Amino acid sequence: MAASWSGEDILYSGKGNAIYMVLPTSGCAWAVSESGGCSMCSYVADSPLEDVPSEELIDIFKDRFSRFDITEKTAVKIFVSGSFLNPVEIPPSVRKEILGILKNEELVEEVVVESRPEYVTENVLKECCDALGDKIFEIGIGLETSNDYTREKR
Numbered sequence: 001m002a003a004s005w006s007g008e009d010i011l012y013s014g015k016g017n018a019i020y021m022v023l024p025t026s027g028c029a030w031a032v033s034e035s036g037g038c039s040m041c042s043y044v045a046d047s048p049l050e051d052v053p054s055e056e057l058i059d060i061f062k063d064r065f066s067r068f069d070i071t072e073k074t075a076v077k078i079f080v081s082g083s084f085l086n087p088v089e090i091p092p093s094v095r096k097e098i099l100g101i102l103k104n105e106e107l108v109e110e111v112v113v114e115s116r117p118e119y120v121t122e123n124v125l126k127e128c129c130d131a132l133g134d135k136i137f138e139i140g141i142g143l144e145t146s147n148d149y150t151r152e153k154r
């Protein structure tokens with residue numbers, strides 16, 4: 001269920017490289033709730049839909065990350081087919097360890113994750129920024145529509 005790849009990308013500081021990583025989790029909490037998730041999204045079909053122990057998640061991250069030689073400035077983009085900042089999908093201890101590893105990678109300039117906005121709190125942001133040091137931390141919230149009816153009912 002895990003996957004990773006890399007390729008050229010445009011970073012905030014200019015042309016560089018990006019490492020993409022998909023980590024397996026229990027699945028997007030919104031998708032596995034009674035709501036059934038967002039109508040345009042099938043990510044939950046790629047999730048194992050069972051708890052992945054913290055140690056296993058960290059080992060998967062380390063294994064995937066070790067496959068890349070980082071020789072130029074790099075962005076690391078971590079996808080979990082849900083919300084990286086939801087503590088049920090990615091426990092805070094796992095989040096902290098992953099960000100701590102990336103903090104120590106000199107050529108990693110940016111870390112990009114995705115999360116539903118309800119998990120983006122001041123406390124969580126502070127924890128992430130503390131763990132990541134002075135690197136750029138970007139959160140994609142995946143806004144698919146600005147129409148309130150579509151956003152709330154569909």
Ligand code: SF4
Pocket residue numbers: 028029030031037038041042043044081082083116142
């Ligand atoms: S919140 Fe994101 S991952 Fe979850 S169902 Fe919606 S688009 Fe998919």
